[in-house]
Amino acid sequence: MTIDRGKTAGNAGGNGGGQVAAKRPDKVTLKVYRFDPDLDKEARIEVYDIPWTDGMTVLDTLFWVLERVDGTLAFRFSCREGICGACALFINGSYRLACETQVARLLDEGRTEIHVMPLPHLPVIKDLVVDMARFWANYESIAPWIVARSKAPEKERLQSPKDRKRIDEYVGCILCGSCFSACPASWTDKDYLGPNAMMKTWRWVDDTRDAAKDERLGLVAGENGAWRCHTVFNCVEACPKKVNQAAAIQGLKRKTVSAMLRGAKGLKQGRKGLEE
Amino acid sequence: MNGAKGVWGWLLQRVTAVGLILALGLHLWILHFAGEHAALTMAGVTIRLKSLAYMVLDFSLLGFALYHGLYGLRSVLFDYVSGLRAERAITAAVVVVGLVAFGYGVYALVPFITG
Numbered sequence: 129m130t131i132d133r134g135k136t137a138g139n140a141g142g143n144g145g146g147q148v149a150a151k152r153p154d155k156v157t158l159k160v161y162r163f164d165p166d167l168d169k170e171a172r173i174e175v176y177d178i179p180w181t182d183g184m185t186v187l188d189t190l191f192w193v194l195e196r197v198d199g200t201l202a203f204r205f206s207c208r209e210g211i212c213g214a215c216a217l218f219i220n221g222s223y224r225l226a227c228e229t230q231v232a233r234l235l236d237e238g239r240t241e242i243h244v245m246p247l248p249h250l251p252v253i254k255d256l257v258v259d260m261a262r263f264w265a266n267y268e269s270i271a272p273w274i275v276a277r278s279k280a281p282e283k284e285r286l287q288s289p290k291d292r293k294r295i296d297e298y299v300g301c302i303l304c305g306s307c308f309s310a311c312p313a314s315w316t317d318k319d320y321l322g323p324n325a326m327m328k329t330w331r332w333v334d335d336t337r338d339a340a341k342d343e344r345l346g347l348v349a350g351e352n353g354a355w356r357c358h359t360v361f362n363c364v365e366a367c368p369k370k371v372n373q374a375a376a377i378q379g380l381k382r383k384t385v386s387a388m389l390r391g392a393k394g395l396k397q398g399r400k401g402l403e404e
Numbered sequence: 405m406n407g408a409k410g411v412w413g414w415l416l417q418r419v420t421a422v423g424l425i426l427a428l429g430l431h432l433w434i435l436h437f438a439g440e441h442a443a444l445t446m447a448g449v450t451i452r453l454k455s456l457a458y459m460v461l462d463f464s465l466l467g468f469a470l471y472h473g474l475y476g477l478r479s480v481l482f483d484y485v486s487g488l489r490a491e492r493a494i495t496a497a498v499v500v501v502g503l504v505a506f507g508y509g510v511y512a513l514v515p516f517i518t519g
Contacts, residue, residue, distance in 0.1 A: 316483045349408040351482060351491060358479065381414070388411045395408040 139381050149337050150199045156180045156231055157241040158189050160201070165253050171241075171252070175200075180231055186233035186242060187215055187226035190256075213304030217256055217369065218245040223306035223366040227281040247309035257328035262318065266325040270347055272332070291336040307363035319352040323363035323373035326354060330376035333383060342387050342394025343402040349384040349395070413475060420472040427465040434458065453516035466509040474498045 155177045158401035171331035176197060178189045187205055194201045206212040208227045215226040220234055220243050236243055307323040308314050316321045318381060329348045332338045348354050354377055363373040387395050394401055424511045434452070435444070452458050482491055 138482065271484065313483050319486055320483075346408045349411060351410050355410045355414045356482065384408060384411055385415055388408060388415075 129314070140176075148360055152180060152232070152235050153178060153240070155249055155378060156189070156235065158193065159241055159243045160190070160193065160256070161245045161252075162201070162255050164254055179180055180235075182232070182313050182333075184243060186217070186219055186224070186231065186234075186243070189242065190226060190244070191242055191334050202253075202257045209293045210368075211302060213302035214259040216247060216304035216306050216309075218248055219243065223247070223310060223368060225304065225368045228368070247305055249309050249315045250271075250305070250332050257259075258309075260305055261303050262267045263322065263324065267303065269321070269326065269399070270325045270329045270344070270400065271340075272328050274332070274335070275343075275402060277339040278335060279391060285337045287307075287335075287337055295331050295334050297371055298327055298334070298376060301327065301331075302369060304368060305364040306368060307371075307373050309368045310366035310397075312362060313356050313358060317352065317356070318357050321348060323357070323377065327363075327371065327373040327376040333380065340394065340402045341383070341400075342392040343397050345380065345384045345387055345392075346395040346398055347402070348380055354380045356386065417472055417475040420468040420475075423468040424472055427461060429460060431465055434461075449518055450516060453513065459513065459517060462513060463510070466506060468491065468506055470502045476500045 158176040158178050159173050160176065161171060162168075162174045176189075176193050178192050179186075187203075188209065190201065190203050190205075194203075201278070203217075203226070204214040205227065206214040208215075210225050211229040213225070216223060217226050218224075219226065219229055220239055225245070231242065244256065246252050246256045246258045250260065250263075253259050274285070301324070303324065305324070307327070311320075311323050313320050326348050329344050333341050333344050338344075357374070357377045359378070361374050364371075367373065376393055384395070397404075453462070475498075478494055481494045481498075485491060485494065
């Protein structure tokens with residue numbers, strides 16, 4: 129797809145494409161959060177002028193800086209196509225994937241500068257790289273794998289397209305950590321499971337192939353789990369993949385109450401019961 | 405996290421939310437539209453509070469509001485502490501505040517019954 133700069137929205141990735149935009153500048157100003165704990169006492173913002181080209185993403189601008197200006201700039205990336213979630217950043221005041229965010233789109237939003245910050249409320253390791261240890265520990269704590277108690281089939285455990293569709297949205301989560309970073313209860317309470325771990329629990333609770341639903345509910349139904357969610361919806365707002373974590377957490381609450389009322393034994397067994 | 409703790413506490417907050425809507429609606433309707441004692445006068449209030457049904461409604465309203473509000477407050481406070489000990493201290497403090505407030509409400513209403 130070839131687009132003449134300055135004539136159209138210039139967006140091969142679909143972000144704002146198709147609209148006629150005002151003439152764009154030849155250069156964009158990139159403002160990047162920089163912090164090296166070994167050298168800096170305080171974080172600072174570095175400013176770079178980047179020559180803008182069609183199809184350029186925010187991740188491309190970071191590479192441009194890395195390759196031409198400062199090889200010490202630290203940021204995460206992997207797939208470069210919106211699947212791995214590694215490059216989630218706080219760009220121009222919103223949670224976005226750097227690899228999917230077209231510079232053209234940001235310009236179309238009326239911005240003349242691109243502000244790139246690490247995921248807020250998480251400890252910064254260096255520059256745009258944050259410490260995700262708590263996020264991953266919480267994710268691991270919910271046992272994010274299938275628990276099947278029936279005999280293994282010859283080929284695979286089947287699921288109807290209709291049943292699969294029910295969990296499509298939650299399977300689509302790429303574990304970028306934006307929801308966790310955006311959740312106010314996660315900011316202040318270090319014991320809180322956070323929206324991602326609970327949404328992923330719902331993904332398994334609602335999966336017809338899984339056989340440990342009550343045990344899973346028991347893992348998240350506690351003071352640091354589902355009951356702590358204040359339904360602020362920051363997680364939903366932040367998610368670059370449009371996953372509704374709040375709805376999943378509400379589902380967990382409903383199912384837990386239902387399991388409690390029918391006296392489900394699995395609820396009380398915790399992780400040990402899930403691994404038996 | 406093990407063992408589905410706090411289910412009943414959370415569920416009761418939802419139940420009291422429904423109770424609040426009903427009790428508050430009824431309370432306001434009685435105050436403004438029901439019968440000849442609708443006017444907000446001391447005599448009208450005294451007559452209303454002689455009624456057992458109205459007294460039950462008022463005590464329910466007090467209980468629902470206290471539980472619902474204090475449980476919410478407890479949830480917010482939990483965001484700022486870490487560890488079981490701190491959480492238990494907050495729960496204890498909230499329970500004491502709730503009981504004292506409910507006791508004070510009873511103390512204020514009972515003279516209307518006995519007087």
